[in-house]
Amino acid sequence: MNVTSSKLGKLELAAAPFASGGAGEVYRATDSSGAIYCVKILTKQKPGEIEKIKHMAENPPTNLKGGWGTLCWPFDLVKKYGTTKPVGYVMPMALADSVELSNLTNIRWPGKSLPPLAAKLDRTSPNGLTARMLIACNISAAVDRIHQLGCVFVDLKPQNILVSPRGHISLVDLDSLQIVSGREIFRGPLGSPEYMPSESYKMDFNQGPKIEPSWDLFSLAVIHYEILLGIHPFTASPRPSIIGCETIEDAIRFKMYVHGNNRSNLEVIPAPHSSINVIPSELAALFKRAFDAASPSLRPTAKEWGEAIHNAARGGAPVLSKAVFSVPPPVVLRRRVQPSAPPTLPSPATPRQSNSTWTPSPTRPSSPSPAPQPAKKSDEMPPGCWIFIIVGLIWLFVAMKK
Structure with a gap:
């Protein structure tokens, strides 16, 4: 064509x-x-x-x-x-020989034939995590440039970010940008649910006010978390008492960040999340601000992310445990395009109530075992004795004849 x-x-x-x-x-x-x-x-x-x-x-x-x-x-x-x-x-x-960022956001690089870039970005190698930090730093700079232009990406996700062999990035699908020109708002399309912030579920995308850059800052933090730790920051299994929290989107909507204020409501947290204790504490603090802030306006800006990650990379990134990244995490939450009704979350300080009560029944003492009884002697003659009696009678009869 x-x-x-x-x-x-x-x-x-x-x-x-x-x-x-x-x-x-x-x-x-x-x-x-x-x-x-x-x-x-x-x-x-x-x-x-x-x-x-x-x-x-x-x-x-x-x-x-x-x-x-x-x-x-x-x-x-x-x-x-x-x-x-x-x-x-x-x-x-896009820059030559670039690959989708989605290759970097999983525990393992997908496919059997791995490009040279995969080895450079091995999280368990001495320089792998540092290289990942530099890519995250470049992504932060690109998003910061978008915000300097007065735009909001809206659909910021790994599929819209390409990475070159040298770690430079290309932002594509920019037709999704929200652009403000005077009083006119050119809106962006609905984003991907697992990268949309919790406030997105209360918005009217067609008639509501313009989307703020804080929307992108949530998406950016999710991407950084996946680049460094290889897992979505809201992937975990809630306790049975949590009703309606079945997907990653539900977990985002109810702020179930695995290292956040609602951590006590999570029953199973996959192992890769434990690497939050290994990465620099400054980055861990930024993640908590991004996912647990009381207001979207308190999320770290793209510039803050860039500076913090750059400083962490210069200081030498840690080597993450091979045991953590040797197997993929269990799939504990499904991905769904449209979220359902809001989940019901009990207060962490309130124990789970039950509609029924359980009363222990009185203990019934066990009967003592009867003492062993001696075997009864039988009144019957053993069958073998009759033979001797008959033989004796015959012998007596013969003797009397003589």
């Missing part, structure tokens, strides 16, 4: 997309000079989406690149060749 751009002319798309999602398909594109770009075809256009991308293309910010990486900002709408209706947009390609 061919598309056209008012700035680049005719673009030839690859035969198949190299990435796809609910919003569209992403193709590698080549212009007449051989330059390579990235084109996203919007398969399900939403109201106002084309207008927002047009605004972004007409008002590109400066400094889209830095020592941390690049922002893949849309710079033109594209149309099918020979038509006039926009079908998507063109943006710069």
Whole structure:
């Protein structure tokens, strides 16, 4: 398929997309000079989406690149060749040989054939955790740049972050940004539930006020936790008394952070969470602020994260236990697209009440075992004695005949 751009002319798309999602398909594109770009075809256009991308293309910010990486900002709408209706947009390609950040956020790198980057980022190696911290630092710098532009990412998640072999990052799918232009708000789409803060469940995304940067700061903290510890910070099994807390989204909504104020309401906490005691205490404190703060405005900013992680990496990151990362954690909470009714959480200080009471029955003394009785003598003659009697009578009868 061919598309056209008012700035680049005719673009030839690859035969198949190299990435796809609910919003569209992403193709590698080549212009007449051989330059390579990235084109996203919007398969399900939403109201106002084309207008927002047009605004972004007409008002590109400066400094889209830095020592941390690049922002893949849309710079033109594209149309099918020979038509006039926009079908998507063109943006710069991500940094060469980049991989999705989602490869780094699990206990193990997925797949059997591991790239060289996987060995560099081994959490149990002397330099692995330091390398991960530097990547997290670069992500913080990129998010900070987004916020400096007055935008909110809204759908910040590992799938929208690519990592190069040198640890630089590319932020993609920037059409999800919330952009404010005067009195007009170009809204972003609904984010991914496991990266959405608890306040998101009380919002009206279409009619409510604009989303604040604190939304992204929750998502950013979740990503940092997964990069360093390899597990979602809200993955745990609640006590049986907790009603309605069945998914990660439920746990987020009710602030069930595994190292937070509601820890006493958790029954099983997977082993990888214990590494919070090994990483620098400054980072552990930032995680608690991000997930347990009384107000979203108290969450650490992207700049705070960047500075703290950079200082921790310079001081030499610890080596995490191989025992902790040798096996994946048990799946204790399901992922679900739409959350259900709010969970019911009893106060930690109040013991669980029961509708029924149990009264122990009186103890019944056991009867003493009867004393062993001697065996009774039988009044019957043993069968073998009759033989001797008969033989004796016959002998007596013969003797009398004589």
